[in-house]
Amino acid sequence: MNFLQRLGFFSIGLIMGIGILMFFLGGKKASCDYSPNARTLKNIRIKERLFSEEALAYFSSNNLDTSVVSIVLKNGNVDFGKSDTKRKPCKIYFITEELESGEIEIEFENCRDKAIIRSVKKVQ
Numbered sequence: 001m002n003f004l005q006r007l008g009f010f011s012i013g014l015i016m017g018i019g020i021l022m023f024f025l026g027g028k029k030a031s032c033d034y035s036p037n038a039r040t041l042k043n044i045r046i047k048e049r050l051f052s053e054e055a056l057a058y059f060s061s062n063n064l065d066t067s068v069v070s071i072v073l074k075n076g077n078v079d080f081g082k083s084d085t086k087r088k089p090c091k092i093y094f095i096t097e098e099l100e101s102g103e104i105e106i107e108f109e110n111c112r113d114k115a116i117i118r119s120v121k122k123v124q
């Protein structure tokens with residue numbers, strides 16, 4: 001069997017394999033969250049969210065909806081230098097995101113079963 005025949009058989013198998021994968025994995029909501037930032041955001045995003053009085057006061061005084069938290073958890077950047085990732089039982093994370101109204105920073109207390117939004121502030 002010469003090189004062109006082997007290349008042809010390889011190509012047919014490769015195309016069939018990709019087609020099968022697309023068929024089986026096409027409807028799945030699979031994600032590849034491998035970076036520390038993406039893993040942290042996903043971990044907080046899937047938990048029940050509770051708001052502190054301070055956070056709710058910030059949202060009401062600045063005419064912001066609490067749905068901003070979902071936007072921050074989707075596109076935000078975790079400041080690991082400022083965060084306390086060794087704290088027990090709940091870790092503290094500071095996540096920033098640029099919004100239309102300016103850049104905000106949200107402090108999360110990430111516990112085992114819930115994520116508590118402790119504070120929200122505008123970043124200068």
